Structures are given as structure tokens and as C-alpha cells.
Amino acid sequence: MTSADPWVGSWRPHKPRGPIAALYGSPGPKYALPALTGMSKHDPTKYKAPTFSFGTRSETSAANCSPGPRYLIPSNITRVGRGGTPAFSLHSRPKELDVFLAPGPGHYTPERSEKSVFHSPPAFSLRGRSKDGRINQIPGPAEYSLPPLLGPKTVTMSSAPTYSLYGRSKVGNFHEDLKKTPGPAAYKTVNPYIYAKKPPQFSMTGRNFTPVEATKKPGPGAHYPEQVTFTRKKAPSFSFGLRHSEYMLPLNVEVTD
Numbered sequence: 001m002t003s004a005d006p007w008v009g010s011w012r013p014h015k016p017r018g019p020i021a022a023l024y025g026s027p028g029p030k031y032a033l034p035a036l037t038g039m040s041k042h043d044p045t046k047y048k049a050p051t052f053s054f055g056t057r058s059e060t061s062a063a064n065c066s067p068g069p070r071y072l073i074p075s076n077i078t079r080v081g082r083g084g085t086p087a088f089s090l091h092s093r094p095k096e097l098d099v100f101l102a103p104g105p106g107h108y109t110p111e112r113s114e115k116s117v118f119h120s121p122p123a124f125s126l127r128g129r130s131k132d133g134r135i136n137q138i139p140g141p142a143e144y145s146l147p148p149l150l151g152p153k154t155v156t157m158s159s160a161p162t163y164s165l166y167g168r169s170k171v172g173n174f175h176e177d178l179k180k181t182p183g184p185a186a187y188k189t190v191n192p193y194i195y196a197k198k199p200p201q202f203s204m205t206g207r208n209f210t211p212v213e214a215t216k217k218p219g220p221g222a223h224y225p226e227q228v229t230f231t232r233k234k235a236p237s238f239s240f241g242l243r244h245s246e247y248m249l250p251l252n253v254e255v256t257d
Helices: 058-061 111-119
Strands: none
Touching: none
16 A cells, blocks of 8 residues: 555555455354344344334325325415405306196096095905916815725725736646756756765876986987097198199290290
């Protein structure tokens, strides 16, 4: 730092002589004790001053509030009322009131006032069937029937025995065909071991052969002992081959006499 740097109070910034902790980034004291300011995460062991907040305006106060200075007041309005010269405006002609229509002498029927003045007997009239009666379909007297007094289905008294004529049955009749009856072979005999004691049973199994190897083995003619060279030395063998390459052309020399 130069000497021209301004003073910070009674201290002038200067270059540190050695490394200090402020030169290195660390979380610092933010992970130490809780804060003493504000309401959030305040130290519970310290005194906290009361705090106040601006709440919302209630509906009742908003309904009874005055417009306030947000409206522009005309210049002719004073503290004692509206001032200035009188002003008049042209309005439309109001509608005339309708004449009250009172009933005349022909609207009254004094001949029908006998029931109100004098005593009259009850009177009834025939009216049409209403729609409500169609919903309640109650059965009439013709829908009910008493139980019969004849036959076997009497309820309140005992009935004599009754007989009916049925068709002739073929079973036991003289024209019954006995050839259609099942014979002895048509019935299946019951296994006697169901109701009697069952003796031990044995079955005859197949003949068991001696297990032999089924692989094919070479015979005496398949071996060549003269070609064995593992147990004895092999004699040198030669073959008659070509002395020159098969791809080499023969040498043709012309000899003159």
C-alpha cells in the first residue's frame, strides 16, 4: 500500500507482514451462536424486544372509510358549501301520473252476495278427475276373488278326495316290450376289493440283462504293429522323388554334328 491511501478512522490500510486468517475463505462466525437481531432464529437465552407488523385492513373499516384525498375536489367547493353563481340545467319533462281507474257500477254483482249475507245450504259439483288420482292406482272390488269351495284347493273347509284320469302307462302293461330290458352284460361288476380285504399284488417285470458297454472296439485287423515307433527305433526310409523342381523348364541344348 502507498502512503497516499486515505485514513480509515485512526487506521491506514497497509500490506500485512504475514498470512492472517482473514485472507482465507472460511465459514466464519455464521455457524457460531444464534443471532440477537430479528425474530427468526433469535437466541432464546437473550431478551427480545417486542415487534410489530403492518396488518391488513379489515373489511368493516374498508366499507366505512372515506374516499380520502385521492379524488379531485372541484374549485367551487368551500368549507361552507358550494360557492359561485347559481347554475341551472335542462331536464326532460316528467311523465304525467296515470288517472286512477276506479271500478264502475257494472263491475259489481250484488246477486252473488246471498252466501255472504244469508245462510245457504252446502252445494257440491261434479268435477273432472285430477291427474293426482292416476298415480295412486288402488285396486277396485273386482280385483279381489274369494277362494273356491269346490275341488281340492279349498282353504276354509276340508275337501273330499278327487281323482283324475291319466293316460295308460306302458310299464307293466301287456304290450310292454321286454326285449328292450338291459341284460346281464349291461351292468358293471363292482370291484370286490372295495368292500373286502385286498391281497398283495405282484407284477411280472421284464428280463434284466447284464449291463455291457455298447461302444464299438477295434478288432485285431485294425492294428498295425509294424508301424509302431514308440517302443523301438525306426529304420531309415527313402523314397524316389524328383531331383528338380516341377516348375522349372527343361534345358534343351542343340548339338551339331
